[in-house]
Amino acid sequence: MPFANLKVPAGSITAKQKQGMVDTVTEMYVGIYGEQARPNVMVLVDEVVDGGWGIGGNVLTLAMLEPEG
Numbered sequence: 001m002p003f004a005n006l007k008v009p010a011g012s013i014t015a016k017q018k019q020g021m022v023d024t025v026t027e028m029y030v031g032i033y034g035e036q037a038r039p040n041v042m043v044l045v046d047e048v049v050d051g052g053w054g055i056g057g058n059v060l061t062l063a064m065l066e067p068e069g
Helices: 015-033 035-040
Strands: 003-009 042-048 053-055 058-060
Touching: 003 015, 015 035, 015 042
Parallel strands: 003 042
Antiparallel strands: 053 058
């Protein structure tokens, strides 16, 4: 079963954007394995609590990832 686990900052995307991510990843797997894979593609979108992840040894927050306005 093709499986993808996507992690995003909590509250940073809408339900519509999540659906778009699921659709896009599903289509990617179908493009690789063929239409028979579609019913078995599992996409899990995890929302990580603010400050619950880091890159390069630094804890990231949603405020750090938002574009400057």
